[in-house]
Each structure stands twice: as structure tokens, then as C-alpha cells.
Amino acid sequence: MQRLILCDRHAFEExxxxxxxxxxxxxxxxxxxxxxxxxxxxxxxxxxxRKPESYVAERGRFLTWLIxxxxxxxxxxxxxxxxxxxxxxxxxxxxxRELPAGDxxxxxxxxxxxxxxxxxxxxxxxxxPEQRQVIELAFFGGLTQQEIADRLAQxxxxxxxxxxxxxxxxxxxLAPVTRSEPI
Amino acid sequence: MDCEQVKELLDAYALGAAEPxxxxxxxxxxxxxxxCWHSLxxxxxxxxxIALSATLCRAPDSLRRNILAEVERMQRSD
Numbered sequence: 001m002q003r004l005i006l007c008d009r010h011a012f013e014e015x016x017x018x019x020x021x022x023x024x025x026x027x028x029x030x031x032x033x034x035x036x037x038x039x040x041x042x043x044x045x046x047x048x049x050r051k052p053e054s055y056v057a058e059r060g061r062f063l064t065w066l067i068x069x070x071x072x073x074x075x076x077x078x079x080x081x082x083x084x085x086x087x088x089x090x091x092x093x094x095x096x097r098e099l100p101a102g103d104x105x106x107x108x109x110x111x112x113x114x115x116x117x118x119x120x121x122x123x124x125x126x127x128x129p130e131q132r133q134v135i136e137l138a139f140f141g142g143l144t145q146q147e148i149a150d151r152l153a154q155x156x157x158x159x160x161x162x163x164x165x166x167x168x169x170x171x172x173x174l175a176p177v178t179r180s181e182p183i
Numbered sequence: 184m185d186c187e188q189v190k191e192l193l194d195a196y197a198l199g200a201a202e203p204x205x206x207x208x209x210x211x212x213x214x215x216x217x218x219c220w221h222s223l224x225x226x227x228x229x230x231x232x233i234a235l236s237a238t239l240c241r242a243p244d245s246l247r248r249n250i251l252a253e254v255e256r257m258q259r260s261d
Contacts, residue, residue, distance in 0.1 A: 009254065018251060020242045022234070029237035045250045050257065052199040062230040075199060114233065129237050138200035139233045145200045148236060160195065169192035171229045178228040 018109055019063065020045070023070045030074035030140050040073050075142030116177045123173035131166030134159055162166055184208040189219045196227035200232075 028037035032177060044066075047054070055115045056066050057173065124132055147165065149156040171178075184192075189212050192196045196209050213220050 007258075011260070012254065013251070016247060017195035019248060021239060024242035024246060025237050026234045026242045028240060029234070035242070038243055041246055042253070047259075048251050049254050059261050061228070067231040067234045068227065071231075072199060103235065113239075116232070117235045117239065118234050124233070126234050135198060138195070139212075139230060140237070143200065144202050145195050145232070146202060150202065151192065160191075163195050163198065163200065164191070167198070167226065167229065171225065174218050174229050175234050177232050177235075178225065 001059060015048070019066055022063075022113070023066060025072040025073040026067055030071060031077060032141065036077060037074070040077055041070070044070055044073060069137065078142050098119055116180075119177050120174060123170055127166050128175065131162045131169070134162045135166045135170070138163065184212045186212075186219055189213075189216070190222070193219075193222055194230075195225045197230040198222065199230075205226065 020041070024037055024041045027040045028034060029043075031037050031040065048066075055062060126134075127135070133152075134148050137148045138145070141148075143151065146156060146160050148154075149159045152159070187211055192201055192205055192209055195205055201209065212215060
């Protein structure tokens with residue numbers, strides 16, 4: 001990041017090659033529109049080039065920050081367009097396009113992320129369906145707790161409890177991921 | 184908002200699911216509570232990790248091309 005702040009083009013390309021697919025995939029999961037996901041990803045990386053100082057190292061790890069920026073920007077776009085995304089799991093077409101393991105520019109990072117992805121998917125699969133549902137509606141669907149309650153016709157208190165319990169379990173199950181780089 | 188209320192809201196906030204006014208109150212509390220800030224960082228890391236459950240897709244080649252072209256334009260105009 002230090003090199004990026006010094007406008008090092010090579011450092012910037014390296015960051016894109018490492019995390020470009022991840023940013024794009026996160027935006028695509030929220031937006032469900034490849035063209036929009038591409039536009040949003042471009043905007044995020046161009047902004048990173050223009051204002052690398054917007055990442056404050058003390059506040060967390062770079063990839064956590066970058067993923068959050070991608071998710072938040074994609075959700076803003078969904079809200080601005082007044083669209084309501086559904087939260088269902090990846091469509092068959094998307095699954096067909098899953099990037100094959102080992103097919104990446106940085107094989108070591110790819111292997112690490114593949115292992116982390118496996119842990120995250122397993123942790124989500126372990127959650128009771130109603131807890132997983134509210135967490136995915138919040139994170140990928142961009143809905144607030146109240147909006148989730150309205151969508152599911154459930155009391156707000158129930159949604160809050162499901163989110164808390166689900167995230168509590170996730171924090172435990174994801175400890176191997178969140179306590180290690182790069183997340 | 185006190186630490187106990189923050190604790191109740193932390194996960195929803197990390198998932199981006201807090202109502203705007205709740206989020207603002209939590210952020211105000213965070214400005215001078217290091218302990219809650221630490222808990223929030225943990226919750227945010229867990230929330231960001233959820234993104235890894237998304238199908239990993241190859242970004243189109245045009246994305247890299249367009250980003251680098253834009254960067255080059257900005258470098259030239261500096």
C-alpha cells in the first residue's frame with residue numbers, strides 16, 4: 001500500500017491481479033448483473049488508485065476493507081436503482097463459471113483463499129437455515145433488519161435474534177479465517 | 184448508545200443491516216470506545232469473510248484493460 005500511495009503503477013496492477021476477481025465476484029453476487037458488477041469494480045479500483053489513503057491500515061486488513069467497499073458500493077447501487085435482490089444461492093450458470101482451483105495469477109494466495117472459501121461455505125452450511133437466510137439477506141441482499149422482518153413477515157425481534165445467534169456461530173467457526181491473512 | 188446497546192447491534196451493523204439512525208449512534212460511540220472498536224473489527228472481519236462464499240468468477244479482461252487505461256489517462260493529466 002505504501003508503494004501505491006507513491007503512485008506505483010506496478011504495485012497497483014499487482015493488487016488488481018490478486019484481488020480483482022474477488023472484488024468482481026462480490027459485486028456480481030450482490031448485483032446479479034455482470035455489466036453493473038464490472039462498472040462498480042472499475043469504479044472501486046480507479047478510486048483506490050486516486051485515493052489510496054482512503055484505506056487506513058490501523059482500521060483493519062486490506063482485503064477485509066476492499067471486500068467491504070465492494071459489497072457496500074454494490075448495495076448502494078441496488079438501493080439507488082430501487083431494485084430488490086433475492087438472496088438465493090449461486091445460479092447454475094454462475095456455478096459453471098466458478099474459477100477453477102489453481103487457475104490464478106498468484107497460486108499461493110489462490111490456494112489460501114480456496115481454503116478460506118471452503119471454511120466459510122462450510123460454516124454457513126452449518127447454520128440453521130433461518131439464521132443463514134437473514135445473514136445472506138443482510139450481507140448480499142443489502143436489506144436492513146426491518147426490511148428483512150417485512151420481507152419474511154417475521155417480528156423484528158426474531159430477525160435481530162437470528163442475526164445475533166448466526167453471527168455468533170460464524171465468528172467462532174470463521175476464527176481460522178479471520179485470524180489469518182489475508183482476510 | 185452505551186456499550187451494552189452497541190454489543191446488541193454490532194453484528195447487524197457489520198452486516199450493513201442496521202437502520203441509518205442506529206448506525207450513526209453506533210459510530211458516534213465508536214469514536215471513543217476502544218473496547219467496542221475491537222469487537223467491531225472482529226465482527227467486520229467475519230462479515231467480510233461471508234463474501235468468500237460467493238462463486239468466484241473470472242473478471243472480464245475488459246475490466247483490467249479499462250481500469251489501466253483510466254489510470255494511464257489520470258497519470259497523463261497529472
